[in-house]
Amino acid sequence: MAVTELVAQISGELDSKAYEVSDTLARIGTEEVVEEMIKLLSHENSDSKFLAARTLGKIKNNEAGLAPLLEAIQNKENSVIAGDLFMMLEDFDLSSKYVEIFKHFLNGSFKVSTQAKDLLDHKEFDITPRVIRKAKKHWEHYSNNVKQDELYDLRKIEVNEMLEDLEAYLKEE
Structure with a gap:
């Protein structure tokens, strides 16, 4: 056919x-x-x-x-x-798409955000200092434009752990 x-x-x-x-x-x-x-x-x-x-x-x-x-x-x-x-x-x-997936994690619907987090946790990405800077920039933008409530506080803890893990990974390299 x-x-x-x-x-x-x-x-x-x-x-x-x-x-x-x-x-x-x-x-x-x-x-x-x-x-x-x-x-x-x-x-x-x-x-x-x-x-x-x-x-x-x-x-x-x-x-x-x-x-x-x-x-x-x-x-x-x-x-x-x-x-x-x-x-x-x-x-x-998705190795070159960390920042794009990270943005979906921050800004997506519940389902998109949850799936983005899973991809960020389980896929391999090309991590460079520039990728970390861009992720931090998006986190800053998100932080400045979202309601600062308990959900934000939980997200902040999660994102800080993610970014710290990425920085530690780069130091090991």
Whole structure:
């Protein structure tokens, strides 16, 4: 079956074979599939967007899909499914995206923030002094623009531990 026919099966109303089609497209994994999944991230149907993100995550050479997926997560139109889309980042190389994931940890919905924290805790990132400076800058911005309550105090403890761990890691290097 042609890629366009398979893509059509996960565009719009989905049937019971939608996940199988997603898996098939991921196995095909060509540049054409990646391009089609990137286009599908803008589809009006939320389920189609989710399956596009899922398919991109399963493709072996999915680097080209990372930036569009991050854009889709940030798109206010996708706020209801942002957490579901964010889950699909697990299958990408995020090594250069610490600061972006950190920003989602600070500013995302509960689901996005929780998943971002999990990625920050379990994925490998390229940590440099610049990355730490940028993370601190975002923390400062967040601190200055959020209600200073008990939740903030807990977040502050958590973030300070994270940043201290990163600095200790760099010193060990």
